[in-house]
Amino acid sequence: MTNKTSIQGSWASRWIFILAATGSAVGLGNIWKFPYITGENGGGAFVLVYLVCIVLVGIPIMMAEVFIGRRARKNPINALVDVAEESEGSKKWGLIGLMGMLSGVFIFSFYSVVAGWVLHYIKVMLTGEMANVTSEQAGAAFGALLADPATLLIWHTIFSIMSIAVVAAGINKGIETATRIMMPALFVLLLILLGYAMTTDGFAAGVDFMFHFDASQLSWNAVLVALGHSFFTLSLGMGTIMAYGSYMTKKASIGKTVLAIGALDTIVALVAGLAIFPIIFANNMDPAAGSGLMFMSLPVAFGQMPFGQLFGVLFFVLVGIAAWTSAISLLEPTVAFLVEKFEMKRTSASILLGSGVWALGLACLGSFNVISDVTFFGKNTFDLLDYITANIMLPLGGILIALFAGWVVKDKFAQDELELSDTVFKLWKISMKFTAPVAVAIVLYFLLFPMS
Numbered sequence: 001m002t003n004k005t006s007i008q009g010s011w012a013s014r015w016i017f018i019l020a021a022t023g024s025a026v027g028l029g030n031i032w033k034f035p036y037i038t039g040e041n042g043g044g045a046f047v048l049v050y051l052v053c054i055v056l057v058g059i060p061i062m063m064a065e066v067f068i069g070r071r072a073r074k075n076p077i078n079a080l081v082d083v084a085e086e087s088e089g090s091k092k093w094g095l096i097g098l099m100g101m102l103s104g105v106f107i108f109s110f111y112s113v114v115a116g117w118v119l120h121y122i123k124v125m126l127t128g129e130m131a132n133v134t135s136e137q138a139g140a141a142f143g144a145l146l147a148d149p150a151t152l153l154i155w156h157t158i159f160s161i162m163s164i165a166v167v168a169a170g171i172n173k174g175i176e177t178a179t180r181i182m183m184p185a186l187f188v189l190l191l192i193l194l195g196y197a198m199t200t201d202g203f204a205a206g207v208d209f210m211f212h213f214d215a216s217q218l219s220w221n222a223v224l225v226a227l228g229h230s231f232f233t234l235s236l237g238m239g240t241i242m243a244y245g246s247y248m249t250k251k252a253s254i255g256k257t258v259l260a261i262g263a264l265d266t267i268v269a270l271v272a273g274l275a276i277f278p279i280i281f282a283n284n285m286d287p288a289a290g291s292g293l294m295f296m297s298l299p300v301a302f303g304q305m306p307f308g309q310l311f312g313v314l315f316f317v318l319v320g321i322a323a324w325t326s327a328i329s330l331l332e333p334t335v336a337f338l339v340e341k342f343e344m345k346r347t348s349a350s351i352l353l354g355s356g357v358w359a360l361g362l363a364c365l366g367s368f369n370v371i372s373d374v375t376f377f378g379k380n381t382f383d384l385l386d387y388i389t390a391n392i393m394l395p396l397g398g399i400l401i402a403l404f405a406g407w408v409v410k411d412k413f414a415q416d417e418l419e420l421s422d423t424v425f426k427l428w429k430i431s432m433k434f435t436a437p438v439a440v441a442i443v444l445y446f447l448l449f450p451m452s
């Protein structure tokens with residue numbers, strides 16, 4: 001283990017690292033995306049593949065990211081270069097960090113637009129505009145929001161500024177404290193919603209939909225989406241967890257810490273699905289309704305339950321916070337790089353990067369209205385950036401990190417950080433060398449050369 005510290009500072013304790021990394025992992029991916037992609041990909045079989053990917057691919061790669069970051073205590077590009085040099089590998093491995101930064105920029109641009117929808121729904125819940133809506137009305141209200149670029153722009157801008165401000169302030173005590181209160185609160189609210197969902201007529205159908213394994217529902221595309229989502233939801237393949245790992249204290253056990261983060265992230269996603277699908281089925285809505293699923297279903301539920309308005313406001317506030325703690329982590333690796341490489345001030349680096357991602361976000365929010373006819377490979381800008389990051393760039397980043405950790409880094413250096421028992425270390429090595437890269441390679445192959 002090295003005694004270095006990052007010039008950016010370090011987390012106060014192992015728990016703060018868990019909280020910060022969980023804050024990064026738990027976000028729109030869990031509450032907004034997981035339910036809707038489960039809906040689009042047929043339910044149970046998709047959920048099972050997703051869980052397998054988390055355990056066999058996601059968790060081992062997360063361990064690799066944390067140890068590389070912690071060993072070098074630098075931004076992802078330089079961390080990869082340093083760890084490569086220590087093991088006499090090529091400096092070119094640093095390029096993975098570069099691709100990661102690009103992924104962060106792309107993800108932030110559409111993430112901030114969706115977070116903007118969440119902020120809008122806080123307002124809508126507060127004003128009671130959606131009290132007692134039917135599912136048709138909730139669908140129409142969501143459609144009207146997407147068709148209104150000015151409103152989308154305001155919320156996207158507010159969210160971008162919120163995120164840039166936190167990153168500019170450094171590894172911020174404020175957000176650490178907020179995460180400590182808000183993550184449990186989010187969880188409690190999800191449980192309340194789950195409790196409500198259990199009282200609806202759709203609960204059995206919801207559970208069946210999520211946990212009934214029907215192999216005929218599984219396509220290669222669904223496997224790709226499940227694999228890609230396991231990277232997205234754990235914030236892997238782009239250096240975020242590496243950057244966070246570089247601020248981690250020496251004493252903490254990487255294996256246990258990573259397991260805790262993976263478990264929390266998975267539980268939140270499953271509970272979100274169990275809260276949302278019963279409402280969908282009870283109101284005869286379409287589980288494959290796509291990205292509006294949460295925004296069209298939950299207002300209906302809040303409209304019908306006691307204290308629904310209060311819970312509605314709280315729920316969207318907490319989703320907003322979950323999105324916020326993830327969004328800052330999308331910017332952190334690049335900001336750390338700009339500060340360390342070009343000796344920029346953190347504030348200037350954050351504003352520079354933030355302006356860029358905000359501008360790209362304009363193309364994403366316009367995808368639903370003014371530039372909806374601009375498409376690439378049949379996808380609008382929003383869908384394209386979502387698709388190429390989650391399904392191509394993050395898995396590719398992940399496969400390369402795995403190959404690097406498995407084939408280039410010397411065992412003694414990896415074990416120096418990981419401190420696993422011999423058996424667990426062997427299993428981890430197998431995952432790095434073979435399981436993770438082969439799984440990703442097979443899926444990407446079938447994406448590029450589909451079986452017809």
Ligand code: PFF
Nearest residue numbers: 025027028029232233235240
């Ligand atoms: N994990 C976040 C979510 O599930 O919403 C999204 C994300 C954050 C992806 C940070 C990648 C990342 F580096």
